[in-house]
Every structure is written in structure tokens, then in C-alpha cells.
Amino acid sequence: MSATDPGSRVLSGMRPTGQLHLGHYHGVLKNWLTLQHQYDCFFFVADWHALTTHYDNPGDIESHVLEMVVDWLAVGVNPGQATLFVQSKVPEHAELHLLLSMMTPLSWLERVPSYKDQQEKLRERDLSTYGFLGYPLLQSADILIYRAGLVPVGADQEAHVEITREIARRFNHLYGREPGFETIAEQAIGKMGRKQGKLYRSLRKAYLESGDHEALETAQALLKEQQNITLGDQERLLGYLEGTGKMILPEAHALLTPMAKMPGLDGQKMSKSLSNTIGLRDDSDTVAEKIRRMPTDPARVRRNDPGEPEHCPVWNFHKAYSDEKTHEWVQSGCRNAGIGCVDCKQPVIEQVISEVEPIRLRIADLEDNLDEVQGIIAEGNERARDEAQDTLKDVREAMGLAYR
Template sequence: MRPTGSLHLGHYHGVLKNWVKLQHEHECLFFVADWHALTTHYDSPEVIQNNVWEMVIDWLAAGVDPNHATLFIQSQVPEHAELHLLLSMITPLGWLERMPTYKDQQEKLTEKDLSTYGFLGYPLLQSADILIYRANLVPVGEDQVPHIEFTREMARRFNHLYGRELGFEQKAEAAIKKMGGKKSRLYEELRTRYQEQGDDEALAAGQALINEQQNLSLGDRERLFGYLEGGGKVILAEPQSLLTVASRMPGLDGQKMSKSYHNTISMREDAESVTKKIRTMPTDPARVRRTDPGTPDKCPVWALHQIYSNDAVRNWVQEGCVSAGIGCIECKQPVIEGVLKEQEPMRERAKMYMESPSLVRNLIADGCEKAREHARDTMRDVREAMGLRYD
């Protein structure tokens, strides 16, 4: 996530709630994308620096747990930049220019000069961010799927160019024997089915079989993955998109909650400010007077009731609005209570970190070191494959 401003409830419902869920289902790495923020905010770095720590506190407030996930800052793991540089040596220029977000962002951010290499190359940096951890799943919305497919293409291109080690087949055959007689025969059978018949189920079963083996080194495991697919050694793994459910958090004016629309409620905004914002929200323009009946579907407050109210409250709003039985201030009260109730544990979790900033810095330092351990392993193999190891 890019540190370009305080996080609001749209970020919470659209991203962070999903992170909290995923951290209990997978080994997760979540990072502050400060280099990515520079692609569009290169002329205002103070925006980035001021927001990094506040954003991490927002993550922690939302329930992201450093005991279950690795939290770190992108620029503190320099291996990202090294892999980005090395991948840039083999990336066709046309692959970057055809990215749908490249022209789209240039058209939207007309006030910025985005004719920079950093902006053109940011999808490749994004690929390096993923490939450096040999990630198998990346949680994204549909608009980001082309970036994951681009990352898959980069992994394929790299493996095709550099995944040929001397004596690969002999080493792969030796690795197969380490699996034991029964599993070796099953591996060979699945490999034949996939390569001769294109049986995707056989490929998946073969990959699962390799993952089950406890006695294989990382190198042997990668050789067997490559041998199974009929290629060389798999150095960079191809990730899959983990599509997240689209969540359109309505803002104070009924549009999608967004800083550019000035219609947000911050995740840790104080109760007085939240109450004032919701009480002054626009409502159905037909309700000029308290006695005028209204139409909930035409009122921005109704959109927030879909998020924060149960069926009984929504029925009460529906009936009261249409019959003018309740006023707009009455209608807004359950939303105010719902938002404040959602924010309460966030403020409570954040309190400890706000009172002791060193706690945040220490857990990020630990996360950076964990991330670097993963990244160093990958870069060792990448350098060796590209002929850049001299020890």
C-alpha cells in the first residue's frame, strides 16, 4: 500500500479487512510501498515520509497482527531494487507501454509530469516486489489482474532465459530417486500425463506431490517443478491472482469514498468529528421540510445504512422516510453509532503504538529483517543464474 495520505474507512472495508482474514490463512507479507509512491509523488517526498508510520499504525489498528504477518517498508529491503534492475535488462519496452494503467494514469493525473522512467517501469518494480518472495498468491481487485499476468510473463521469460543449469536432467533424475520408489513412479506418471496430454490435473497433482516431500532441498524442489513442466529449473515462481471481493464503501456524498472527492471518514477520526460529518451529510433533496416524505434510494445516508445497520433498522428507516415518520437527524443516528462502534477497537489498538512510537519502529525493523531473509535467498539464485556470483 502506498503511503500517500491517512487511511479512511474505504481502505478498511476494501483492503484491510481482507488482510486481517488472510493473515490467518496464509503466510502473508504486507509492505509500505514508499518507492511506488515516488513514481507519482517524486516532487513531494515529505508526503511519503510523514505518512509511513501513521499508515502502519492504521494497519495495526485494523487488526493486522505482526505475530501472524510480516510487515515491512519496501525501501528497507534493497533486494527489491536489485531484482527490478536485473529484470529491466530482459523486459521488452512494449510490455510496459501496453499496461492499461500506464496511459490511464497519465490521463487522470494531468497535473503531474509522468513521462519518467520510474512511472513507465513501476509495473516491473511491482513484479519484482512479488517475485522476490516467490509468492504464489497476490490479493488484488480485478483492475490489478493485468499486473499479475505481466508478472507471470516476467517469471516465464526469466526462467526460459536463465533456468538452464549444467546437468539439469541428471540432477532432476537424482532428485526423483530421493522421493522413494512409490512416489518416484507417481511423479514420472504425472509428468508423462501432463507433457503428453496437457493434463492440468496431473500438473497440479505433481506440484502437490513435490510440496509434500520433506527431504528435498530447495534446489531439488525447484528442479522437480521445472522438470515436471518440461522446462528447466524454476527460479522465479509464477504467482496467481487471489481475487478479492469488490467493496464499494460509500462516502459522505454517496459516491465511492475517496480523498479526491473530499467525502471520507478517517479510520481513527475522533468521535466528535465523525458525528458532525454524518449529521451534516446531504439527504434526499425532496425532503425540504421534516414533514416531506422521502425516497431512501436517493439519499446518501441510505447507502451507509447498507454497511452499518441490520435489517430491523433498515426497515425502520425505509418506512419512516417514505411516510415522513422520522426526520433525517433521527435516520442518521444509527449510522453514527455504527461507525463509532466499528472505530472503537481501532482507536484502542492504536493507542499503545501512538504512545510508544518505538514499538512500531521495532516491529517494522523485525519485519524488514524477515523479508530480507526471503529476498536474499531469491537473489542468490538469480545472481547465480545470470552469471553474477563471484564467490
């Protein structure tokens, strides 16, 4: 069993659906840049997940995989601090997905909010497939195969982490009860010492009898500090604490990320499907032209018509990029018609170009050295697979599948 503390490991992935844009940068990648300095991060290209909705058009996935990793590296994701890999190059994801599917109730998958939401949004696609129904379970396998304790998500994705917790809990309950489990767990408590053992029992009782989550967290912290018990005993006592068996698969927690502050050029969410993006590979002229063509407050038909910044998509870009002094200039100038929309857009053009241009140049350098990028991916795949194999070994043993 891996000795990694699940609370120190982060797992996050992105589907390879094409070149990345500022929405990805502000919504996901800037958060990754922070997390890679704080946790043991595993960032993966979710190419199998892309097939759940684009199974009939897989031709672009291969090129998108490499493009995506190039973009990650260009913005500053560091392979020396995080493991970067491709989901399909670690087949243990698929095996764990299969094994978990044997014990996951169908109703759990059907009730995931995004299941029906996505069917509504993507009506033009035939999503009446097992792959689409089962993709939350594949997400769970992605998380559990690395025993990740933290998954960065927005509030709208918490349900995916919650089902992962339920699946881990069910797995541990079904397969974590080795012969004589309770006896072995009680013996492990005895190894903690009289005082610590007594404290563990009282905290366990408080949680199991009254659902005291503070007691649960205190007991979990207590176990992590123990020097007198083995890692195996620690995992047993974590499971015993929650009334399950040995904690073979730890329960992940959502690491809530702030809402992305990068709307699209039309004021809606930035999305390729809406053609309202600024790409990380756009050159300065393209960036400037896209921003100049942005719609503005419809009340400002003529230059001397007053407007309201809150009704203008350009103001959202100012909130993401401009300083307080510029904010005041925009608010005053727009409302009293002291500045025109062309004037208002110029500081945004300059700020966006200053952000995108260095990234674009690094992308160009990386694309001149694709062998190096592929080497980074290969190393990440190897490390990810080593970790995944460790987990799957424990899973097979727990399920009685370790025979030869």
C-alpha cells in the same frame, strides 16, 4: 533457497499517501486481519511506489510511513503473526527490479491496463517517466523477492499479478536451465519411486500436450508430498513440469478479495482526493458532523416527502453497518416519509463511532510509544531483508553473477 511453500506466503502493500480512512479499513485492512491468521504474511509500506506519481513532492513520505504503520497496528495487524516492513529499507527490491528489467519486454509494461488509465486520471502530473512505466515491474520484484504465492487484489488489479507470473516464467525459462537440466530432472523423477514417477510423467504429458490445468495442479501437489527428493529437485521438477527450467522464482496467484463495501460520504468511492472520507483518527464529534452533512435522496426536499433509499448515500452506510431490522426500518420509513433524514442518519453515526473510536484511542496510545513502533518496523525490515537476500542469492547464481 528458502524452504517456504510459496502457496503459504502472502505479500501485500500500501502506498504511504497520508492518514488512513474507512475505505482502507474495509477495503484492505480487514482482509489482512483474516489473512494474518491463515498465511505467512508480509505487509509492506510501498514508499518507492509513492514516488512513481509523487516524485516531485517526497517531503511527506517519511511521516506518512510511520503514521501508516501506527494505523495498521491500531486496527489489529499483529507483528507477531505478520512481517511489517518498509520497502526502501530492503534494497534487494531495487536490485531484483534492475535485474528483471534486463529481460522484461517493453511491450509487456506498456500493455498493463492501469498504465494508460492512470495517465488519464492524473493528467495534471508529468508521468512520462521510466519509474511510472516500470512500476508494474517493481511490483513484480516486490512479490518475487519473497517468493510469495498469493497476492490479495481486487479484480481490477489481476493484470499486475499476471505480468508477475509471466516475468517469473520468462526468468525461469532463461536462467533455470542449468547444464544438463533435463538429465538432472529425469534423475530426480527416478528418486520419486516407480509408481510416483510414472504418475508425474503422465501428468506432465497431459499438461504440456493438451494444457490440462487440472493435471498441472495434481502434479504440483504430488511434488509437494514427496519425501524422497531434495527441495532443489522439487524446484527443478516444478519447472520441468511446465516446460521451463528450474523454478527459481515461483509464479504468484491473485487472491481475489471482495469489493470494498465502504463508499464515500457522497456515494462515490471513498478517497482523500474527493474529500469524502471518514478517517480512522477522526474523533466522535467529527464523525457525527460528517455524517449529518451527508447528501440524501434529492427527492426528499421536505420532511414529509417520500424517498428511495437506493438513491441515498446514507443507505450505503446502512448496508455496511446496520442489521436487518434497521434495514427494514429505513426502507419503510424512507419510502413512506415515516422517518426524516436526520432520524435515518443517527444509527449510522452510532455504529461508525463505535467502530472508529476504539481505533482512534489505540492510535493515540501508539503515538505515545513511537519507539516501540519503530522497533517493530526495524524487526520487520530485518526479517524481510533476510528472506530477500536468500532469493537474490539464487537469482544471482542463476544469472551468473555470483562471482567475487
